[in-house]
Amino acid sequence: MKIIVAIKQVPVRDSQLRVDANGRWIQEGDLSFEINEPDAYALEEALQLKEKHGGEVVALCAGPARAAQTIREALAKGADRAIHIEEESLNTLDTLGVAKLLAGAVKAENPDLILTGLQSDDLGYGQTGVVLAELLGIPSSTIIMQVEVAGNSIRVKRELEDGWFQHIAMPLPAVLTIQSGINKLRYATLMGIKKAKSKEIKRVTLADLGTAATATATIEKIYVPHKSKQTQIFEGDAKTAAAKLVEKLKFEVRVI
Amino acid sequence: MSVLVVLEQTGGKWNRMSWETVVAGQQLAGEMGTELVLAVPGSGVAALAAEAATKKCAKVYALEHDLLKDYTADAYTAAVEELIRAVNPTLVLFPHTYQVRDFAPKLATRFSQVLISDVIAVRIESGSPVFVRLLFQGKLNGDVRVSGGGPYFASLQAGSYRAEALESGSAPVENFSPSLVASSIRQKPEAPFRESARAVDLTTAEIIVSVGRGIKEKENIPVVEELAKALGAELAASRPICDAGWLPMERQVGSSGQTVAPKVYMAVGISGAIQHLVGMKGAKTIVAINKDANAPIFEVADYGIVGDLFEVVPALVEEVKKAKGQA
Numbered sequence: 001m002k003i004i005v006a007i008k009q010v011p012v013r014d015s016q017l018r019v020d021a022n023g024r025w026i027q028e029g030d031l032s033f034e035i036n037e038p039d040a041y042a043l044e045e046a047l048q049l050k051e052k053h054g055g056e057v058v059a060l061c062a063g064p065a066r067a068a069q070t071i072r073e074a075l076a077k078g079a080d081r082a083i084h085i086e087e088e089s090l091n092t093l094d095t096l097g098v099a100k101l102l103a104g105a106v107k108a109e110n111p112d113l114i115l116t117g118l119q120s121d122d123l124g125y126g127q128t129g130v131v132l133a134e135l136l137g138i139p140s141s142t143i144i145m146q147v148e149v150a151g152n153s154i155r156v157k158r159e160l161e162d163g164w165f166q167h168i169a170m171p172l173p174a175v176l177t178i179q180s181g182i183n184k185l186r187y188a189t190l191m192g193i194k195k196a197k198s199k200e201i202k203r204v205t206l207a208d209l210g211t212a213a214t215a216t217a218t219i220e221k222i223y224v225p226h227k228s229k230q231t232q233i234f235e236g237d238a239k240t241a242a243a244k245l246v247e248k249l250k251f252e253v254r255v256i
Numbered sequence: 257m258s259v260l261v262v263l264e265q266t267g268g269k270w271n272r273m274s275w276e277t278v279v280a281g282q283q284l285a286g287e288m289g290t291e292l293v294l295a296v297p298g299s300g301v302a303a304l305a306a307e308a309a310t311k312k313c314a315k316v317y318a319l320e321h322d323l324l325k326d327y328t329a330d331a332y333t334a335a336v337e338e339l340i341r342a343v344n345p346t347l348v349l350f351p352h353t354y355q356v357r358d359f360a361p362k363l364a365t366r367f368s369q370v371l372i373s374d375v376i377a378v379r380i381e382s383g384s385p386v387f388v389r390l391l392f393q394g395k396l397n398g399d400v401r402v403s404g405g406g407p408y409f410a411s412l413q414a415g416s417y418r419a420e421a422l423e424s425g426s427a428p429v430e431n432f433s434p435s436l437v438a439s440s441i442r443q444k445p446e447a448p449f450r451e452s453a454r455a456v457d458l459t460t461a462e463i464i465v466s467v468g469r470g471i472k473e474k475e476n477i478p479v480v481e482e483l484a485k486a487l488g489a490e491l492a493a494s495r496p497i498c499d500a501g502w503l504p505m506e507r508q509v510g511s512s513g514q515t516v517a518p519k520v521y522m523a524v525g526i527s528g529a530i531q532h533l534v535g536m537k538g539a540k541t542i543v544a545i546n547k548d549a550n551a552p553i554f555e556v557a558d559y560g561i562v563g564d565l566f567e568v569v570p571a572l573v574e575e576v577k578k579a580k581g582q583a
Contacts, residue, residue, distance in 0.1 A: 017395050026396070094370045095361070122392055125373050127361030130329075134365040139442035140329060142358045160448055161271075161354050161514065163456065163506030167446040168328075174442075179512065181499065216404040217370040220386070225397045231544075233560045241561045242571035245543065246579050248559060253541050255463055255520050256487070256579050 001055040001149065001172075003046040004109060005079065006102055006116035006128065007039040009063050009070040013121070023221050025091055035070045038117025042178040044185050045147060046115050047078045053149055056080045058109060062101050064088045068201065075196035076188035082201045083109075085209070094215040095123075099131035104209035106136060111173055113154070118143050118177040126177075133175035140175040141168050145182050258314070259285040260345035260407075262295045262336060264353055265304055266327070272459065273351035273515075275419040277412050278311055280378065281349050282423055287380040293317065293343060295432075297335055299325035305429045312425030317343070323436040328443040329359040335434040337366050342432070345407050347385060352411035364409040372400050372410040385410070394530035414515035415538015456490065456506045463489035463520045466509055466536070467497060470525020470546065470565055474502040480524050483569050486576040489522070494532045510535035525565045528553030545569065 011017065011031045018027045035043070046057045059074040061067050062085040071082045085101050093101075106114065114133075119126035133140030145165065146157035155169045159179055188196075232248075234241040250256040261281035263274035278294065285292035291314035296305045298320070305318035319339055323331045332355075340348060340363075350356040352374050364371040376397075377388040384402070387410055391398045402408045458464060465484040471477060484491040491507060498508040509516055510532040517538035524545045526532060529552070536542070537556045544557035545568050554560050561568050 011392070017392055019396070026392075096365060096368070096370050099365075124390060124393065125361075125370070126357055127371055127373060130358070130361040131365050131370075134362040140358075140362070141443060143354055158358075159354065159512075163450055163504075163508075163514075164448045165451065166448040169444040169446075170442050181512075214404075216368065217372060217400055217402050219391075219398045220401045221399045222391060222396050223398075225394070229542075229556060229558055231554050231557045231560050233549075233554075233562060238561075238563055238567035238571040239574075241563065242568060242575045245559060245561060245572065246575040249520065249543075249576075250579050253520055256576060 001049070001053050001112040002058070002109065003049060003055065004058045004060050004106055004111040004114045005039070005043045005046045005074070006060045006114065006132070007043060007070065007074060008036040008061065008117075008120050009033045009067040010036045010120055010122040013037075019222055019224070023223070024219055025222065033066060033070065035073065036117050036120045036122075038119060038178060038180050040117075040185055041180050041182050042115040042117050043074055043077065043079065044183045045178055047186070048183060049113070049147060049149060050078075055112070058083060058111070060102060060105060061085065062087065062090060062098055064090070071201055072196055073188060075199045075201070076192040077186060078192060079199075081199050084201055084203050085205075086203050087206055092215060094217040095125045095127055095131055097211070097215055099128050099135055100211045101206065101209055102128070102132050103135040104211055105204060106132070113172060114175040115178055116175070118179050129175050129177040136175070138173050138175060139170045140177070141170065142177040143179050144176045145179050147176065257290045258343065258345045259288065259290060259292050260295060260340065260343060260348045261292065262297065262348065262350050263308060264351055264355060265296065265298055265301065268300070268304065270304070271351060271353055272419065273353060273414050275422055276414065276417045277349050277351045278308075278313070279417040279419060279421045280412055282312055283417070284347065284349075284378055284380065284385065288346070288383065290346065293345065295319050295336070295339055297324050297332060302429075309427045309429050310424060311427075312423035313427045315427055316429045317432045318429055319432050319434065321434055321436050323438060323441060326445045327355055328441050328445055329362060330441040330443055331436055332359045333362045333366070334436055334440070336363055338434040339432055340367070340407060348407050348409045350409075350411040352413045356411050360409060360411060367407060367409075369402070369404065369407070369409055372402065372408070375410045375412050376416045378410065390530075390534070394533060413534065415517045450506070456504075458490050458492055458507065458509060458514045458516050461490035461516065461518050463487050463522070464492050464509070464516060464518045464536075464539075465489045465522045465524060466492040466494065466526060467503070467524050468494040468526030468532070469496050471497070471502075474500070476566075477502055479566065479569050482573050483522075483524070483576070486573045486580075489520075492516070494526050494529070523553050523557070524569060526553055527551045528555065
C-alpha cells in the first residue's frame with residue numbers, strides 16, 4: 001500500500017519564543033526546529049504499516065527551505081521518498097490554504113492512505129488532515145490510537161473523551177489524524193541516515209501547484225497571555241502553610 | 257443574520273460544554289444585535305431540544321434523523337451543512353470537543369471557511385468577531401480575524417465561558433429533517449467502549465486532587481490518594497503519570513485527557529505544562545503545591561504552597577480532617 005505522511009516542522013518544544021517586530025509572528029532567527037510530535041507518531045505508524053503490508057511511505061511536507069532537515073530525518077527513519085512543498089511565507093496562508101497545497105501534491109500520487117498528526121504544536125488548529133480529506137473527497141477519522149488494514153478498508157480505534165474509545169471502519173483511501181503515544185517511536189539508524197542521502201526529495205513550489213490561496217482567517221496579532229490571577233502563596237513550614245490553606249478552603253472557597 | 261450554536265449530545269446525554277457555548281452565543285448575539293438559534297443534532301432529540309428551548313434564544317432546531325443516531329463525520333457534516341444553508345447564520349459556534357474536531361473542519365471547508373478552533377475568547381469589533389486562540393501550546397495567544405462572506409465557524413475551549421451565566425427563556429422548537437442517505441456515509445462506527453472496567457467522570461467532580469511527576473514513583477501515589485479521600489475529591493493526574501501506568505488513563509487531565517472545571521483543583525507536584533493547563537484552568541479555584549516557585553502552574557494558581565509535597569500533603573490531610581472534625 002502507498003502511504004503518504006504529512007509532516008510539519010515546528011520550533012523545538014522548550015523554545016523561548018519572542019514576538020517579532022510586526023507582532024504577527026515569532027522571531028525565528030535563533031530558534032531550532034524539529035518534527036511536530038504527533039506527526040512523528042504518524043510517520044512511525046506509516047512505517048509499521050509498511051513493514052506489515054508492504055508498499056511505500058512518502059513523506060509530504062509544506063515548509064520553508066529549513067524544513068529539508070526534518071524531511072531528511074523522516075527519510076533516515078525509513079520513509080522511501082519525500083515531497084517538499086517549498087515556500088517561505090506559509091504563515092500568510094490559513095489551514096485551508098495549506099491543505100489545498102497538500103491536496104494538490106497528493107492528487108498525483110493516488111495514495112491508499114494518508115496519515116498526519118492530530119494537531120501541530122505551533123498553530124494547533126488540529127484540522128489540516130480533516131480539511132485535506134474533504135478537499136480530496138475521501139473519508140477521514142481523527143485522534144486515532146490504532147490502525148488495522150483489511151483489504152480495501154481500514155478499521156481504526158478512535159479516542160473519545162473521558163477514556164472512551166470507538167472502532168470505526170471505512171473504505172480506502174482515507175485520511176487519519178494520529179494521536180501521540182499510538183506507538184513507540186524509532187530512532188534513525190546509521191544505515192538509515194546513510195541511505196537517506198540517496199533518497200529522492202521532490203521539490204514543488206506554489207506555482208507548480210497552481211493554487212491561488214486567499215486566507216479567510218488571518219492572525220492579526222500575537223502576544224504573551226496576560227497573567228489573569230494573583231497567586232496567594234502561603235508561607236511558613238508545611239504545617240503552618242497547610243493550616244492557612246485549609247482555612248481558605250473552609251471559609252472562603254467553602255468546600256470543606 | 258443570526259448566531260447558530262450546535263449543541264452536542266450522545267445517546268440522549270448532553271456534553272455539558274454545550275451550555276458554555278450557548279452562553280457564548282447569548283452574549284455574542286447580544287453584542288452583534290442579532291438573534292441566537294440553537295441546533296440539537298441526533299435521533300430522538302425532541303426532549304433535549306425542548307430542554308434547550310428553556311434557554312434564552314430565538315429558536316431551537318431539533319436536527320433529527322435516524323442516521324444521526326450514532327455519530328459519523330459524514331452524516332453530521334451533511335446534516336449541519338443543510339441546516340446552515342437553510343438558516344444562513346453569520347456565526348456558527350461549537351464546543352471544542354473531540355466530535356467537533358472530527359467533523360467541523362470538514363463542514364467549514366464546504367463553505368470555503370476555516371474553523372477557528374480552540375477559541376478562548378471572542379470580541380466583537382465593528383460588528384464582526386475577533387477570535388482569541390492559543391498558539392504554541394499556550395505560550396502565546398493570537399487574535400484571529402475572519403473575512404470572506406461567512407458564515408464563520410469557531411469552536412470554544414472548555415471553561416472559556418461559564419455555564420452559570422446561562423440565561424433562561426422560552427423559545428419554539430422546530431423539527432429539521434436533513435435529507436441524508438445511508439450510502440453516502442462512509443464511516444461505520446462500532447459501539448464505544450472503555451478499556452478499564454471502572455468509569456471515572458472527572459468533569460462532574462466538585463474537587464479534584466491531581467498529581468504529577470513530582471510524586472516520583474508509583475509507590476508514593478497513596479500520599480495524594482489520602483488527601484483526595486480526606487477532601488472527598490476525585491484523584492486525577494497529568495499525562496506522564498498515566499503514560500507510566502501509575503494511574504489509569506481515565507484519570508488523566510489535560511489536552512489528551514479530560515477537561516475539567518471543578519470548584520477546586522489542587523495540583524500536586526505538577527509543573528503545569530500547557531497540555532495540562534488547558535485541561536484544568538477553567539477551575540474556579542486552583543491550588544498549586546510545588547517545590548519550584550517558578551513552575552508555570554503558579555501562573556494560573558489562586559493559592560500556592562512552595563514546598564516539598566511529601567511534607568505539605570500529609571500536613572494538609574491532618575488539617576482537613578481537623579477542619580471536618582474528624583481528627
